[in-house]
Amino acid sequence: MKRDELHMSTRAVHPESHQRRTNRPVAFPIYLSATFEAADVDEQIRLEEESDTFYTRYGNPTLSAVEQAVARLEGTESALVFGSGMSAITTTLLAFLEKGDHVVFQREIYGGTFRFARELLPRFGVEVSWVDCTDLDGMQRAIRDNTRVLYLESPTNPTLRVVDLDAVAEVARSRGVKTLIDSTFATPFNSRPGDHGIDGVLHSTTKYFGGHSDLLGGALAGSREIVEQVKSYLKVLGGVMDPHAAYLLLRGIKTLGVRVDRQNRSGLAIAQAFEGQVGVRRVFYPMLSSHPQHELAERQMQGGGGVVSLELEGTLEAAKRFVNRLQLFHVAPSLGGVESLVSNPRLTSHAMLSPEEREQTGIRDSLVRLALGIEDTDDLIADIKRALAESD
Numbered sequence: 001m002k003r004d005e006l007h008m009s010t011r012a013v014h015p016e017s018h019q020r021r022t023n024r025p026v027a028f029p030i031y032l033s034a035t036f037e038a039a040d041v042d043e044q045i046r047l048e049e050e051s052d053t054f055y056t057r058y059g060n061p062t063l064s065a066v067e068q069a070v071a072r073l074e075g076t077e078s079a080l081v082f083g084s085g086m087s088a089i090t091t092t093l094l095a096f097l098e099k100g101d102h103v104v105f106q107r108e109i110y111g112g113t114f115r116f117a118r119e120l121l122p123r124f125g126v127e128v129s130w131v132d133c134t135d136l137d138g139m140q141r142a143i144r145d146n147t148r149v150l151y152l153e154s155p156t157n158p159t160l161r162v163v164d165l166d167a168v169a170e171v172a173r174s175r176g177v178k179t180l181i182d183s184t185f186a187t188p189f190n191s192r193p194g195d196h197g198i199d200g201v202l203h204s205t206t207k208y209f210g211g212h213s214d215l216l217g218g219a220l221a222g223s224r225e226i227v228e229q230v231k232s233y234l235k236v237l238g239g240v241m242d243p244h245a246a247y248l249l250l251r252g253i254k255t256l257g258v259r260v261d262r263q264n265r266s267g268l269a270i271a272q273a274f275e276g277q278v279g280v281r282r283v284f285y286p287m288l289s290s291h292p293q294h295e296l297a298e299r300q301m302q303g304g305g306g307v308v309s310l311e312l313e314g315t316l317e318a319a320k321r322f323v324n325r326l327q328l329f330h331v332a333p334s335l336g337g338v339e340s341l342v343s344n345p346r347l348t349s350h351a352m353l354s355p356e357e358r359e360q361t362g363i364r365d366s367l368v369r370l371a372l373g374i375e376d377t378d379d380l381i382a383d384i385k386r387a388l389a390e391s392d
């Protein structure tokens with residue numbers, strides 16, 4: 001069978017089958033070693049330049065295996081893993097920016113990225129502008145002569161707005177601006193930004209890729225050139241992934257397709273079941289026909305993903321009580337794992353926004369974010385139904 005003809009979920013389970021050898025372990029081993037021995041000094045010099053067996057901050061075979069798997073799934077030439085999603089994001093941005101540069105960020109981005117852009121980048125002399133992620137004209141106007149990067153995230157947290165990747169990539173390319181996207185919420189099974197011309201695809205692999213809430217990690221997928229440039233900074237900044245985490249990540253990736261498939265189905269079923277129900281003012285989910293960018297989502301995404309946000313009737317207090325009444329959803333940050341989690345964005349991920357900023361991004365007090373796991377869909381629906389129905 002030709003590898004290129006295999007489906008993504010098959011390739012996720014057979015990440016390194018091109019290097020067939022007999023008697024090799026089926027599960028890629030953990031190279032739990034900080035350093036690697038060379039035959040002699042000349043070989044050591046060569047290893048430093050071009051191998052994953054020199055020193056683990058420079059590379060490690062277990063990290064290479066997971067990088068290969070990520071690149072295959074994103075359909076890019078290359079990939080690089082990091083110790084966390086934030087390490088992937090900050091190392092990548094630092095690799096492409098210097099004093100006097102300008103970056104355009106979409107307004108709705110992950111909280112840690114928001115703080116990095118608002119508080120840290122200006123300290124290094126980098127100017128930052130903010131645009132609405134659906135406002136293409138605004139993006140075009142925000143690009144200046146010194147703009148180096150257009151930074152995106154899709155779908156957004158927690159209101160699941162979708163960025164038109166083809167259109168944005170074209171705008172940026174015509175102005176010589178690099179595009180980076182945080183694609184954590186999409187996963188390559190729902191959207192592959194590289195196929196739309198986005199230059200660098202970032203992930204918190206802590207979420208769907210890992211899938212079991214037991215590791216922290218990040219990844220960048222892109223051309224060899226981009227990945228090599230960022231890697232040279234990673235070696236200095238030091239936010240590398242631990243080989244243990246890389247092993248767990250490889251294991252998680254093998255079931256990514258199956259998990260996302262279940263999460264897509266549950267997401268759509270739950271969104272449909274609670275739209276228009278008593279106690280629910282609004283449901284946010286890309287594949288609902290009421291979603292403002294439903295058509296774009298249908299065109300660009302294979303599925304809506306495992307996050308559904310419900311804006312409830314009533315106050316913040318009522319939303320808190322609803323969350324506390326859920327039994328199958330852990331009250332915890334994060335998403336993309338096998339177990340369902342729930343949060344009140346107003347009190348957690350978006351607490352640091354001003355009331356105006358929250359209003360602008362549609363985060364009302366009574367918004368509840370459900371991050372679905374792989375439990376039975378009907379059980380999840382029953383749990384939500386019961387928590388809604390129980391009177392305060």
Ligand SMILES: *Cc1c(COP(=O)(O)O)cnc(C)c1O
Pocket residue numbers: 084085086087110112157182184185203204205206207216217218334
């Ligand atoms: C969690 C998350 C991050 C940060 O990743 P860590 O692995 O926690 O550092 C970045 N972006 C998005 C969209 C996330 O959900």
